[in-house]
Amino acid sequence: MSLNWFERGTYTTPAPDTPADYVAWAKRAYEHIRQQQQVPVSEPTPPPESPPVEEAPPAPTSFLARAAALRQSRLAALKASLVTSEPAAPEVAPVPVPTPATPAPELDEGFLWSAEILAAQGRRPEEVTLEEINWLQKLRQGLAKTRRSVLNQLKAIVGQGPLDERAVTELETLLLQADVGVTVTDWVIQQIQAQIRQEALPPELALKLLSGLLRQVLERPYQHHAPNLTPVPGQLNIWLITGVNGVGKTTTIGKLAHLATKSGYKCLIAAADTFRAAAVEQVKIWGERAGVGVVSNPSANADPAAVVFDAIGAAQSRGVELLLVDTAGRLQNKQNLMAELQKVRRIIDKKAVNATVESLLVLDATLGQNGLRQAQVFTEAANLTGVILTKLDGTARGGIALAITQELGLPIRFVGAGEGLMDLRPFSSYEFVEALMGI
Template sequence: MNYEHNLFDRLKQSLLNTRKKLGDNIIKLIRNKNIDIDILNNIEHKLLVADISTQTTQKIISNLRNYINLHADYNNKSFYDILRNEILNILIPVDQPLLIQEKNPFVILTVGVNGVGKTTTIGKLAYHYRLKNKTVMLAAGDTSRVAAIDQLEIIGKYSGCVAVIKNNTTSDSASVIFDAVKTAKMKLIDLLIIDTAGRLQNKIHAMEELKKIIRVIKKIDIKAPHETILVLDANIGQNSINQVRMFNNAIKITGIIMTKLDGSAKGGTLLSIADHFSIPIRYIGIGPNIDDFQPFEPHNFVEAIFKK
């Protein structure tokens, strides 16, 4: 129980900026006031400022307006509870924890643009499953940068991975990944996590390279990759929506990890992504350390921002 409280306390601390911009401001806005059209307009503004998309914001405001019209006996507390529930209802459908099945190996392909913290997130993911006694291998598929390979090697050792498969003599990431899947299968590794080069979501050539990587993986296991995770940076706000759309159109994204929530006041972006795409949000990054990483849990996320 103490462990669970500690996780929630760390989550609350990491979402402090989002809570100040969103939850605290709305509490101040409605305190000891009748909820009228001006208050609703101000709430709408607060939601938009917290980087909740116009579409999602309008949905929330419309439901709040309907609630007021149907419940003449509402008060500030019940109104605030309804607001929290509206947001929770958007997030609950994407509450689908990642289940590592016995695939030998279970293959996770990670994708994302430059700078989102993808390689660091791979280390956190590896460490998370090492704590669950899974054998983990990493594949250095970002062959465009020697620094990325070096970083993945350091992370792999620190997180207790069996090995980091790399090839410093080739720029062909598909061949490195092919060797990694084959090696992981031969060694009966539980989990293989593949790093890929950061790429702009609107570059056709880069997306075609991802498709090639997937085809190479399927030569060894037709059902792999078993999970394709898009890593997003909370700081970039609404641009995340475009990233999800472009990556998902090119290759089917099965899970999302949002990083850097601790340094952002834009946690509302996660709500928009859930509303727009219904893609499972698997994990969130809440700090720089290797254990600053949690499975996404909607109730805790909402409670951390909209404290009573």
């Protein structure tokens, strides 16, 4: 099977020890990606005229400035080493360079940051793909608003030195502003206070402590749910995709279908949001983009359960492994919504006895705490097993991810950070917190 894009995997390679090792790792990953693209490594990185580090920027004083300067110097070292280790340009007639499927990677600060995140998780540079690097950069850019509006101030507080009571109060305000929610904020503050009562924390350790606490909150649902959500190959998996209209359900189904086909799964979509005719048309367009068939019923206001019935039949006869079911999301009438989702569920349980069923709620991150209230309704109606958080690219409320895991007790399974086919990936608490807090 090809690379499984649903798997987060646990990697065993030890993370690099020193900053220099991280640079070497990034260099190998960069060269590996360039080789995969069959583009000569030589042309895009002109030697720095004079190493940027030696251009004597004003002496950084704060912890944040020092960290940024350190990253810049690593980047300069990485570029320089790439240039010096190149073979001489071959003296052969130019061979037409195949057009790469995706543009050549930029060896920039974003690449280095992404490489560090992958290396720290025990990945090997030879396994890394450009899509992963691009995704991490996208996630980091997506969370930039949250980071800038709130968390940069937050880091400045913990980065200034030992935390006093005033700093703790400021921390509290900032976490609430990021839509982290009262419960999580209280818990984080309690933990931090317990720690600073014992010792004054240097800035680096205070930041680490904070990141660790945020990760703990995001990972709490794994006590009751598996940490990964991967379709079981060779059997039918049915994922019910629920959520209010406009949160990005259809787009998400298209993106999931794309991940599935890329990973080698046989995938099918059931257009069971029959309430709006346009919804069926939209889902068909996404199905086409992802190269996945769509089962629908052309008659107006067709019974969604009947569409699901037909789709299960088609899935079983075609050996489909992942059936994605688009459901209606109107909330005007909770009873109807509940009855409809329950009917769909009954059909699945009857007709696909052995299928692995997931019920995933799509939430729009830009709605912040309001999204959580919608979620309560679906929790009652749809027997939810996880959440997909969309539109992280357009919000300063990225902290809502923490409120979701805390308040709903459900794992975040995927995050969306853009409108393109590739802009959705399985959730990783490590990557999320690094993108949120990353310097």
